Amino acid sequence: MPTQDAPNDGFPTEGRLAAVDFGTVRIGIAICDPDWILASPLEIRPVSTPDKDAQYFADLARSERIAAWVVGLPIHCDGGESDKSKQSREFAKWLHETTGLPTRLFDERFTTVAANAKIRQSKTTRKKTKQRVDAVAAQVLLESFLESCRYRGELAGVGLEDSASDASLDDA
Template sequence: MRDPIKRPMTILAFDYGTRRVGVAVGNTETRASQALKTIAAANADGLFWEVENLLKEWQPDQIVVGLPTHPDGADHEMTAKAKRFGNQLHGRFNLPVSWVDERYTSAVLETDLQMHDNLDAHSAALILEQYFAEYK
């Protein structure tokens, strides 16, 4: 388990998918998250260009990436892809990356039809809320 959060920080959270990436922002003082946007880039260059613009705008101290697994916690194809995405974020932007179990975030939100249009960004917000809950 990580050390408790010691100073106010801005955090960007990502819900990685091969077609869309949800993004949310939050801070450790309010421990609240806000869905920002869903990135639907045609390729990796477009995705990282969008991410770079968000990093410039929000100036986060840390990144959180949702880590998808099977319901029993076992890795699957998307687990490796999300890990690779997080590692690329760390390598390109030199920010610390934390991982959060995201097994049920999309399933929870799919029942709320109002969030359907921006489901991935709202999933990222739930991932960030989970991070705040786990690391007090």
Template sequence: MIGRIMGVDLGDVRIGVAVSDPLGMSAQGIEVIRRKSEAEDIKRIGELLHQYEVQKIVLGFPKNMNGTIGPRGEMTQQFATLLKDTFQLPVVLWDERLSTMAAERMLIEADVRRDKRKQVVDKMAAAIILQNYLDSL
């Protein structure tokens, strides 16, 4: 058994969270954390890591379309270090270009209303990031 892997889509306002099944085959969005403070965000992530017995974190890494790393990418790298240091788990930065747009498109195709889309797009993006990582293994 690989153990569960958590996918995280870090945003300014919300953090989308997904987890894999215990065999590491499929990803499922589980929660959208409304950001309050770094301490509260980390506390909630810690609770989810414990609840799902997560062994590894895959953090969506926003790169510019030309592959360079901008301010959001640098912020994500700092968050990855914080996760690593706090939870003593491996953290993988995974290219997330277009994952939120893909999630948004899937929800539109599924005819989900705009107000409802806002509530779930982040955890869907986290699931897409995690699923892409799982598929690469």
């Protein structure tokens, strides 16, 4: 768990976090307990209109008592960013502005691969795997974020104001 005195751009050091695996069609969501120990997939949200999505995320933050968001940032293996990275950054800023909650970006490399492996271990059908993969990818993202925070003793990932060049996330 991060130390209380770590600079953290307003990001809490306790309380329920929600991770978001952003997509232009579907958004996977996972949450953790207030002590940052256990992460669980929550649901998959089909992308809708900006107004409906804003209402959904505001309601979700309230009903699940979410203290902050972790949004997956797609990074190439060489550390570079893509158009999808820019979209994720824009979504993270929108999510922060919409809910008023602190938001950090965290490297999501290989989360979908890990999610598919997790789902295969549970011996689900191909159809159910496809239905669950985005929420489980968000769970993998959140687990990685929490583990990185514990290992480093400080917050992992990058804040919304960090530029693309600052966000290689090699040490995340």
